[in-house]
Ligand SMILES: CC(=O)N[C@H]1[C@@H](OP(=O)(O)O)O[C@H](CO)[C@@H](O)[C@@H]1O
């Protein structure tokens with residue numbers, strides 16, 4: 244279509260009116276709020292996805308309907324750009340504008356203005372691939388979204404119920420099909436074949452470890468892990484738990500990667516499922532985060548988070564590159580956020596360059612692209628490894644001169660296949676961890692002892708207005724409210740190995756306080772002291788002051 248079919252857009256838009264009084268925002272994780280308020284947003288996302296594809300000459304855009312680790316009644320939607328990466332940030336603003344037009348007529352006005360200013364050639368084709376997680380609100384939201392595709396004349400491909408990282412994989416595979424950068428076969432089957440084949444090559448000839456227990460968070464990771472399980476069973480036995488995707492209220496409830504990271508506890512449902520020393524891991528509700536753990540002989544819970552994964556994986560890659568004879572020819576780096584445990588940063592910085600960036604996957608991903616091999620992980624378990632075009636060329640054309648070099652090179656090439664380079668992927672990362680553990684003959688215990696986590700505490704502070712909080716230096720310093728950082732510094736310096744920072748959350752209406760210290764009671768005390776300071780200094784009501792604040 245060369246012009247907008249105004250009548251058709253009007254007719255369909257009237258079926259998806261915007262609820263009054265709600266202001267939507269395309270944030271760090273796309274649109275995310277109560278599922279039953281999102282109907283109009285999904286319709287309009289259908290239109291914006293179509294326009295984005297037209298703007299990019301018909302390249303396929305991805306759309307994922309999920310609210311990840313959030314409670315079951317929540318839902319959300321995010322767009323994926325053609326190489327499988329997050330939506331370009333200027334379009335996040337356009338998406339927000341679209342979502343907030345109050346009436347159909349307002350929306351038509353905004354749409355028309357946008358097509359003109361963004362110079363979108365409406366005669367171009369539009370292609371969109373989309374998927375959803377297992378949330379009960381998903382099917383109705385997808386149907387509103389499909390009305391949006393129809394309104395703008397976009398061709399849709401429904402990838403059904405699948406994980407966020409598989410959707411990212413599909414987008415990149417579709418757009419690179421038949422080119423020299425072909426990423427993989429553009430189907431779920433193609434994804435599982437790519438991962439499992441690379442995994443089998445990487446662990447060939449190594450001892451089969453004890454079974455790995457996977458907490459699937461009662462979400463979409465359950466069916467995905469079940470498919471993977473069948474393909475890798477000769478090398479790795481997966482025991483799937485929390486797979487009730489149709490039990491109302493079960494999703495992410497006292498289970499999943501976010502529960503483990505936040506509560507720093509074993510999900511109660513796994514209590515009798517894990518033997519001492521056995522490895523377990525938790526996925527989140529859309530299977531893009533991964534947390535490992537084990538219980539020791541004394542019954543104590545040990546968490547192996549995103550920082551521990553980064554340490555394990557980065558050290559392994561550095562070693563392989565060295566053994567392959569490529570030391571000094573590929574620059575390898577790690578990207579973290581301020582939430583990374585100080586002990587992990589120290590461990591990593593002794594081995595390779597480490598960069599700290601603001602919270603949010605897109606910041607980590609972009610920073611990791613600056614290395615030949617960039618490893619990034621958020622402490623919460625979201626992360627991956629990126630191989631730049633230069634490193635891919637080098638690895639595939641390099642001629643090793645010894646059998647040891649040749650073996651290491653083959654491992655690196657297989658790792659490029661195993662790792663989902665579009666986005667953090669719990670299942671791909673899990674296989675990656677299992678490869679390293681198998682190569683190093685590590686159990687969870689040896690892995691855990693690479694370094695000892697500094698005790699830390701994360702506290703939420705509800706403030707009147709979190710927009711007054713402004714940060715700099717990768718969110719480690721407050722510049723506003725004025726004077727507050729100085730007071731924080733004064734408190735922090737009284738604690739041995741103390742570190743603390745304060746930043747406004749990008750996904751919740753709270754300010755987050757992080758603190759660590761060399762002793763557990765001090766880490767807690769420091770966190771609650773800073774939380775109290777923030778609360779008092781920004782007009783918190785003394786009558787509502789949480790009692791643990793100091
Ligand atoms: C401390 C923390 O875990 N923050 C999370 C959380 O961001 P906030 O901006 O802190 O709300 O959600 C983001 C999106 O999932 C994730 O990238 C990030 O790591």
Ligand SMILES: [Mg+2]
Nearest residue numbers: 311527529531
């Ligand atoms: Mg997630």
